[in-house]
Amino acid sequence: MAKVKLIDVANYAGVSKSTASQYLNGRFDYMSKDTQERIRQAIAALDYVPNPIARNLKAEKTNTIGVIVRDITGFYTSKVIRGVDDFCKQQGYNALIYNTDFDPEVEAKSLESLYQLRVDGIIIASSGSNTKLINDYIKRGMQIVHFQLEHDGSERNIILSDYKKAAFDATEYLIKLGHQRICFVTQDFQNVKSRHERYQGYVSALSKHGISEDKGLVQYWQRETGLQQSLDNILKTARPTAFFTQHLPITIELLRRLNQANIDIPKDVSLLGFDDIPMAEFFKVPISVVKQDPYQIGIESTKLLLNNISGESNKAHKSLIPCSLLKRESCRKI
Template sequence: MAKVKLIDVARFAGVSKSTASQYLNGRFDYMSKETQERIRAAIAELDYVPNPIARNLKATKTKTIGVVVRDITGFYTSRVIRGVDDYCKANGYNALIYNTDFAPEIEAKSIEALYQLRVDGIIIASSGNNNQLVTDYIGKGMPIVHFQIENDGSEQNIVLSDYKKAAFDATEYLIQLGHKKICFVTQDFKNVISRTERYQGYADALTKHGIPVEDSLVQFWQRESGFQVEPTEIIKSAAPTAFFTQHLPITIELLRDLNQANISVPDDVSLLGFDEIPMAEFFKVPITVVKQEPYTIGMEATQLLLNNIANESNLSHKILIPCSLELRESCKAI
């Protein structure tokens, strides 16, 4: 079935394409009632549906934003997207979601595609590998707001959890339970500010309580290869009484490995994870976590972006959203 175009409506109604377009945009000032009725009848008879993208390409503002995320299926990310979508709906905007699967080249193509679609702005959880591209588009007038991760500090507008304070509070909670050998498990953080701040919060809490930071208790995990040192080997060599994991996938993989090795949480070792675990209440031992507020982050990021779009401001903003400790049964006093 051939798609009905605006010119088809105009011909059916016996008017010019420009007159039909004015009708669709609600401009009736110099249009007779009879002409309006003919166009309305033509639209109904032909079942014409306007193309919003085509119309937006001619407008100064498209009332659409782009959202670039690394894993749309993630619990944190899905809650951020819900916050973005709710704020957009309340303010007459639409959101286009692009998923990158952690691939920098897909991220770059996503940004370019959204620019070509003439979105009014972009919210992005950046890989940190396309900083120059992002800077170039900002230079072209595209408002961009970052969330979730701060890479090198070049991000002009960003909304984040208060990672440093959250890590400090979590580590201090474990210390108050009597733990002095706390294994901090993270991804490589040397070139990523957000991960460095988590480590700094951990180290600051240890220092406050006179506990040395031991290199053997700072362990690493990679998304592709898993733990650099197996948890069972860490327990044998460094003898931690608690693990503090920095991402949900790390927490899940650690739980799996401990379970396979018949190491009990919290009887043999305590566990505190960063990020809420879906349906944690159904676990045999519910896990204590640092709870972020991704929905609030999505709302705040969208509000910041729409403000930038409306005001066309070049001012930089860094917004920190507080976290909280969700105390459950995986941490034991010693």
Template structure:
């Protein structure tokens, strides 16, 4: 059966196309109750579904926002999305979710799809590879709020964890336990400001407590290939680390698997503190100490900022920093 169109509703209700359009957009000021009833009956009889994109080509709000994340299954990402969705529903907005699987091309297609859908704004955990496209949409009037990552500092509206302070406090916690050889395990951070902030916090803590910096204690992990240097090899070196400080949940879980496979005990052989909480860590033989972010709060604040921009596109740009906390468990010991 062919899908009913607006013109079919107008014909059955015996009104003009513009009157049906006004009804669909909630403009009843000059419309009689009888006319409203006829349109409503025609819509029901024809099972007509309005096309939100077509209705809003001239700038009418869709009451939809787009959310682009890197991995929709991520432990913190799920909570961020819930924060966004809860805030949006409370304010009569719907959230359209896209997951890029860390692929910049998929991210670009998601941006283009949301722009074509005429969403009222976009919340994005960007790859940093589509800055020109995002800037173009902003120039065309699309409100955009970044969260989770800051890349080159060009992002105008952001909601982020206070990464530098959190990394400082985590490193200082290990130093207070007596650790001087703390291995900082990270992804490359030269072009990612948020990751560099964590590194800066680590360096700040070492400097405050007069702990010598060693470049050999900066170790890199890659999503596709894993650790550049095997953690076991590091622990068998002449001057091994006494603690690992991992900067991402995926790094922490891979490190745990590696240490377990090699029979390396936490915290007896090496201490561990990770960035981001771990699902069901309390059921681990040795629950892991973590830097805990507030993903739900980040989601709510990102949605709040976006809706503010939608209502007032001339407002000043804003960068919100959300505090983290350390959840102390059994994976770190004094030496």
């Protein structure tokens, strides 16, 4: 079946293509009621559906934003997207979601696609590998707001959790339970400012309570390969009484390894994770966590973006969203 075009609607209604286009865009000022009705009937009779992409390419404003995330299936990310979508609906906007699977090349292509679709702005959890490209789009007039990760601190508009305070509070909680050998398990944080702030919070809490930092208690995890050191080696050499993990996948891997080694939580070792675990309250031993508020981060990111699109603010803006500490049975006093 041939696709119905705008010219088909115009011919059916006996009007010009320009008049039919004006009708679709709600411009009725100089259009008679009879003309409006003929066009309406033509649209209904032909089952005409406007092409939103074609209309966007011509419009100065599309009421559409793009959202670029690293893993759309993630518990944190899905909550952010819900916040973005809910706020967009309230404001009469649509959101286009692009998933990168942590691939900088896919991220670059996603930016290009959204720019070509003439979205009004973009919310992005950036890989940090496309900073120049992102800045180029900003120079061309694209409004961009970052969330989740701050890389080198050059991100002009960004919404984040208050990572430093959250890590400080969690570490101090473990210290007050009597733990002095707290193993901080993290991804590499040297080139990611927001990850480094978690480390700073951890170190600050140790310092406040007169505990010297032991580099052996800082352990690393990679997405592709997992823990750099075996659990057995960490327990023997670092001798932690508690683990403080900085990412949900790290917590899950550590839980699996502790279970395989028949190590009892919290009798043998305490565990506190960054990011809540879905249905954690139903675990045999519910895990204590630092809980972010990704839904609110989605709301605030969208609010900031739409304010910038409307021209209400041109100043650089950074917001920190508070986290909360959920104390469960995985941490015990020693």
